[in-house]
Amino acid sequence: MKFRTMRYYVSEAFQSFRRNSFMSFASIATVTLSLFILGTFMMMVANLDYFAANLENQVQISVYLKDNLTTEQVMKVGRQLKELPEVNKIDFVSKDDAMGRLKKRMQDQPGILDALAGKNPLPSSYELTFTNPLAVRKTAAIVSEYPEVESSHYGQEIIDQLFRITEVIRWGGIALIVFLTLATLFIISNTIRLTVFARRREIAIMKYVGATNWFIRWPFLLEGLFLGFIGGVIANVFLIQFYRFITVTVHQSLTFLPMVSMYPFMYQVSGILLGISMIIGAIGSTISLKRYMKV
Amino acid sequence: MINFRDVTKIYNNGSTALNHVTVHIKKGEFVFVVGASGAGKSTFIKLLSHEELPTEGSVIVNGTTVNTLPKSRVPYLRRKMGIVFQDFRLLPNKTAAENVAFALEVIETPRRVIKERVRNVLDLVGLIGKADELPQNLSGGEQQRVAIARAIVNRPLLLIADEPTGNLDPDTSKDIMTLFSKINHMGTTVVMVTHDNQMVDFMNKRVIEMVDGKIVRDEQKGVYGNEI
Numbered sequence: 358m359k360f361r362t363m364r365y366y367v368s369e370a371f372q373s374f375r376r377n378s379f380m381s382f383a384s385i386a387t388v389t390l391s392l393f394i395l396g397t398f399m400m401m402v403a404n405l406d407y408f409a410a411n412l413e414n415q416v417q418i419s420v421y422l423k424d425n426l427t428t429e430q431v432m433k434v435g436r437q438l439k440e441l442p443e444v445n446k447i448d449f450v451s452k453d454d455a456m457g458r459l460k461k462r463m464q465d466q467p468g469i470l471d472a473l474a475g476k477n478p479l480p481s482s483y484e485l486t487f488t489n490p491l492a493v494r495k496t497a498a499i500v501s502e503y504p505e506v507e508s509s510h511y512g513q514e515i516i517d518q519l520f521r522i523t524e525v526i527r528w529g530g531i532a533l534i535v536f537l538t539l540a541t542l543f544i545i546s547n548t549i550r551l552t553v554f555a556r557r558r559e560i561a562i563m564k565y566v567g568a569t570n571w572f573i574r575w576p577f578l579l580e581g582l583f584l585g586f587i588g589g590v591i592a593n594v595f596l597i598q599f600y601r602f603i604t605v606t607v608h609q610s611l612t613f614l615p616m617v618s619m620y621p622f623m624y625q626v627s628g629i630l631l632g633i634s635m636i637i638g639a640i641g642s643t644i645s646l647k648r649y650m651k652v
Numbered sequence: 653m654i655n656f657r658d659v660t661k662i663y664n665n666g667s668t669a670l671n672h673v674t675v676h677i678k679k680g681e682f683v684f685v686v687g688a689s690g691a692g693k694s695t696f697i698k699l700l701s702h703e704e705l706p707t708e709g710s711v712i713v714n715g716t717t718v719n720t721l722p723k724s725r726v727p728y729l730r731r732k733m734g735i736v737f738q739d740f741r742l743l744p745n746k747t748a749a750e751n752v753a754f755a756l757e758v759i760e761t762p763r764r765v766i767k768e769r770v771r772n773v774l775d776l777v778g779l780i781g782k783a784d785e786l787p788q789n790l791s792g793g794e795q796q797r798v799a800i801a802r803a804i805v806n807r808p809l810l811l812i813a814d815e816p817t818g819n820l821d822p823d824t825s826k827d828i829m830t831l832f833s834k835i836n837h838m839g840t841t842v843v844m845v846t847h848d849n850q851m852v853d854f855m856n857k858r859v860i861e862m863v864d865g866k867i868v869r870d871e872q873k874g875v876y877g878n879e880i
Contacts, residue, residue: 362760559743559754565701566806567731568758570724 362572369576370583373552381584384548388588388637389595391537392630396596398530399626400603400617405526407617409519416493419450420500421480421507431481434505438483441499443492448484455479480507538637545641549581553645560649570650577642585638589631596630597623653679653810653841654700659709661695661865669695670706671865677843679809682836684852685845686876687862693845696862697812700843701735702726714809731759734803734840738815740795742787748798749774749783755802773801777831793824797831804835811835813844817851825851849876 374381420438422431431449438447450458456477463470487493497509553560563573600623604616654677661670669692677683685693698704699711702718711718716729742751749770756766774780777797787795796816803811813832817825829851836842846852852859852875859874860867869877 359760361763365757558741562741562743562754563758564727565730565735565741566755566758566802567727567729569727572758572760 366575366579370579373556373576373580374583376555377548377551380548380551384545384584385588385591387544388541388585388634389591391541392589392592392634393595395534395537395633396592396626396630397599398533399629400596400600402523402527402530403617403622403626405523408615409523411615412515412519416487416511418485418493418497418500418509418511420483420485420509422482422505423507424480426505430505434503435483437503438485438500441485441496443487443489443496444485445488446486450482450484452477452479452481455481538633541634541637542641542644545581545584545638546644548584549577549642550645552580553577553649557649564650573650574643574646577646578639581638581640581642582635583638585634585636585641586631589634592634593627593630596626653677653681653714654843655710655712656696656699657710657712659699659706659711661692661699661704662707668865670699672709673865673867674709675860675867675870677841679841680836680839682833682842682855682857683844684855684857684859684874685843685862686847686849686852686859689847691862692865693862694814695865697735697814697843697845700810700812701730701733727759731806732808733810733812734800734806734808736796736799736803736811736813736816738818740787740792740799740819742795742798742802744787747784747786748779748790748794748801751787751798752802752805755805759806761806769805770801773805776804776834777801791824792820793827796820796824796828800828800831800835804840808840810841810843813842813846815846815848816844817846817848822850826854829855852876 420434422434426434435447435449438444456479459479460470485496487496493511497511500506500509560573601619604619607614607616654675656673656675659670659673660668662668671692673692673696685696687693695704699706700713700718702721706719710720713729714732718729721729743754746754752770752773753766756769761769771780771783774783777800779794779797779801782790782794787798790798796819800811800816811832816832817828820828825848832842832844833855856873856875858872859869859876861869861874861877
């Protein structure tokens with residue numbers, strides 16, 4: 358592509374931007390608003406995921422063994438557990454260890470343990486942690502089937518609930534993203550349509566004298582890209598300030614709540630949003646051009 | 653130059669614009685296409701420029717089979733033809749010279765070439781003195797001259813004119829016809845659709861007459877016809 362041609366595209370794009378300044382600003386405002394909402398949702402989903410992952414990483418399975426197993430059998434179970442995929446660490450807790458823990462927990466009410474009359478009803482167990490928290494449920498089911506195993510436990514309800522919540526938010530987010538994207542697409546393509554309409558005569562003449570479709574398309578495409586880009590940049594500026602404010606506030610008042618740290622997370626979010634906005638701009642302009650290209 | 657082989661055009665609404673038309677136009681000819689409104693004249697032109705595609709048959713222009721041409725090649729086909737319309741179709745915010753230059757700019761002609769060609773072609777159509785006037789300051793005849801200049805500035809092999817004198821008075825029409833004749837003498841094939849019987853009789857060129865999508869008459873040195 359020649360330099361002169363490129364300059365022509367850019368200057369045409371800016372000219373029409375200025376000519377329809379009101380609609381241009383309206384589309385930039387729409388892009389900004391949509392992307393801001395989109396970005397807020399992305400931040401929310403990311404943080405929930407982060408929170409869930411944090412919890413899940415702390416999840417461990419307790420595998421309670423049957424009584425009366427030989428040492429050999431106990432060690433065999435230990436070896437089997439070690440072989441399972443995604444298992445990170447495995448600790449053996451003997452009957453005595455378990456009793457020791459219980460005693461420690463109950464040291465304020467020593468009378469209760471007296472009722473056991475020296476007997477130890479607690480089973481020995483293995484405690485497993487995982488490299489991938491999603492493996493928890495599956496592994497728990499597998500392990501329960503071992504003949505030497507009495508039962509296996511993890512914080513089933515809490516984990517399941519957490520998974521369900523993140524899932525709902527994620528799908529809600531996707532639905533919202535689709536909706537906002539379509540709305541933005543509609544607004545941008547309407548703005549470009551004004552430009553295209555104002556210049557339909559030029560377009561027709563260009564077609565008749567043999568300009569290529571891409572030659573005609575480029576200025577409008579650039580205009581769309583530009584509208585999307587500006588909207589994206591403004592939205593990102595607001596989002597970054599917003600997220601900074603939120604993280605600072607949370608750190609001060611809700612110290613226990615883990616949050617995704619600002620960088621590189623916000624770079625990723627801004628990058629994605631900017632990409633989306635420009636793609637929308639380009640598609641929007643192509644849609645409005647279609648009708649007038651058919652000569 | 654132009655070859656219509658058994659061409660039929662039926663529009664989506666079911667109307668038949670061309671009905672098994674076969675016609676041959678040689679390089680360097682000057683041809684009038686005449687007939688009543690709706691006889692298929694405009695469709696004839698639109699098939700040449702790939703604005704419409706035939707339902708049946710083939711259209712060959714300068715060795716290129718237009719109806720099978722891929723979309724991406726259409727612009728290059730059009731660079732070999734100039735088209736002039738009844739309503740001039742000039743850009744109102746550009747001067748005469750800029751309107752002509754526009755046709756070259758959008759096909760990425762080098763700037764130096766543009767300047768020279770625009771001057772030459774404005775000279776040819778007799779408007780060199782009005783190069784910097786906006787269309788609104790030009791008479792109808794002058795505007796059509798600008799449009800003709802724009803159509804031929806790329807030195808096309810074929811010049812297509814759709815009722816070019818439809819909006820002009822008889823004297824101006826005569827001048828425009830003379831200009832077309834001059835361009836034709838320089839080697840460009842001219843195909844002109846018209847209602848203007850006076851002009852057809854005045855020019856004494858080949859006349860193709862269409863009725864209901866069929867060619868009913870094709871004579872060298874013809875006249876417009878008496879029955880209309």
